[in-house]
Each structure stands twice: as structure tokens, then as C-alpha cells.
Amino acid sequence: MNRLWLLILAGISSVVSVHAANKYDNPDTLFVARDGTAEFRNINDAIEVCRAFMEYHKVIFVKKGVYKEKLIIPSWLTNIEICGEDLENTIITYDDHANIKMTTPDGKLMPMGTFRTYTLKIEGSDITIKNITIENNSARLGQAVALHTEGDRLQFINCRFLGHQDTIYTGVGGTRLYFKDCYIEGTTDFIFGPSTAWFEGCTIKSKANSYVTAASTPADQPYGYIFNNCKLIAAEGIDKVYLGRPWRPYAYTLFMNCELGNHINKEGWENWRNPANEKTARYAEYNNRGEGAAIDKRVAWSRQLNKKEAQKITPETVFMMTTDWVIK
DSSP states (O other): OHHHHHHHHHHHHHHHHHHHTOTTSSSOOEEEOTTSOSSBSSHHHHHHTSOTTOSSOEEEEEOSEEEEOOEEEOTTOOSEEEEESOTTTEEEEEOOOTTSEEEOTTSOEEEOOGGGOOSEEEOSSSEEEESOEEEEOOOSSSOOOSEEEOSSSEEEESOEEEOSTTOEEEOSTTOEEEEESOEEEESSSOEEESSEEEEESOEEEEOSSSEEEEEOOOTTOSOOEEEESOEEEEOTTOOOBEEEOOSSTTOEEEEESOEEOTTBOTTOBOOTTOGGGGGTOEEEEESOBSGGGOOTTSOTTSEEOOHHHHHTOOHHHHHTSOOTTSOO
16 A cells, blocks of 8 residues: 555655646746747747646847847737836847748749738737837838737737738627837838727828728727827828728728828828728728818718717727727
């Protein structure tokens, strides 16, 4: 009997030892430094050691530096926060664009396409990105995504998103994203996709005469993109920018309480060369200001909300859940 108990205890001890062998299986912060002064030199290496489906909050703190990495936060990772030491000097960058040639399994060459060009792709849910710059610094040779999202309850706090065409792709309908105090720049359709996304206090810079948004909101999804208390600015010489055009017929985009610069086209919205979209696209504004906010020449198929309608649009109603996951 004593020998049996010894064997059982040895087995238990072995299991505990194996479990404890992963020193990262805890809520302690992981540190990344490109200059080698932390345990990890690459962000991806820190992501790789995180346990799947963590029930605790895990912070990856990234020290100042330029990290040339094409990153994926996979679907099995949750409750991760990637926090930069300094917004302007902590940079994740890559340079893929849609027209780069790829070799297929059968040996043929084909363009990479928009959806493989990301610098950072987030498949997991309950992820926070804070105080960091995400950049696609490719030449202007095609679509080039900086941020590609697929997870739910993602938030981006005090971040910069730099690129040209298609800077931010919110890639899955029904997912909820929250951007607060972020800077976003691009040329054409540089915020696009089907997700529900709330932009609070963000600065949006157009670098070409083109379109800010290209929502593809599903028909049964009540909200798409909402910009609240944001500021729309433009590069020098840019003077004809549309607030949005519908990538899919039921695109939903609302600008409210925003400052719109004089680069915003008086018509406000464009139908993507398809008059049929005017019957379905859900484009609206409320209480905006600035030279680009005049409504007398807006397209007839967009709406101006009244005060009662606008008061109903809050993060709680838009996300259709409690907003405990949102940093206030």
C-alpha cells in the first residue's frame, strides 16, 4: 500500500511540475525590447508564450523601438493587452501591398490581394492595443492594410494607424470594436469593412482626394461605423474628400459631434457609381461643426438625425451589451 501511495504522489508531483514549468502561465507582465534589454526582442515571441484562453489579463509591454513584424494574435488568445512605452516611438511596421506577387502551391504567380497585406491581424477576442503605432509603410502600389480585425470586443486606446489605401480593415460582421483617442490616416477607403466600430475622440487624416470610409455593414446589423467627437483633417492641397461610399449596399456610417474640415466635399457621400445603393445605404450626421459640416448641399439620400434620435446612440445601445470591457 505504501508503495502504491508513493507512485500516486510521484505522478501528481510530475503533473504539477510540468504545469509549473511554463513560467509565463500567470498574469505577470511580459517585456519586449528591440535593443535586447528585455527577455523578448520581438513582439511575436511574447505572444507565442501566452496560454490559450487565459482567464486573467496579460500585458505585453513593448519598449520604444521599431519592430518590423507581421503579427497575428490567434483566435485562441484572449485577455491580452499590448501596451507601447511611447505612442510615436513604439512602432510595429511592415510593407506588404496587394500587388506583390505570390507563388501559389502549383507554382503560378498571383497578386497577394488586400486581405493578406496586414501588419497586425487580430483573430482573438478581448484584446487591447494601447499607446502604440501600427503602420503599413509600403509604397503606394495598391491596397495595404495596417490593422486587420476579426475578433470581438477589441479596443484601441491612444494608438496611431498609418498607411495609404485600406489602412484599417474591420473584417467580420457582428464583431465590436472601440477606438479611443486614436490617429488614423490614409488615402482611399482607409476605414472599411463590416464590423460595428465606435470611434471616440479620434483624429482622421485624409492624404488624398478620395473617401474616408467604405463600410460593408450587413443588412441585419443595426449599426456599422460611428464617429463621435472626432476631428477630420487633411494633408495640404487636399480639398475633395467624401465621408464615405458603400462597399456593400447596406453600409452604415454616422458622424456626430465631429469637426469636419473644409476638405470634406459638400455632397458628403458618394454611391460608388451605383444609384441603387442610394436606396439602401444608411448614412447620417448629427451636430457636426466646421467648414465641411454644412448640410445644405448634402446628397438627398443621407440623413440628419434629430436630437432624440442621436441621444439613443450610445456605446451601450450600439454594442448591444454592457460596456464593462470598454475603457472609459
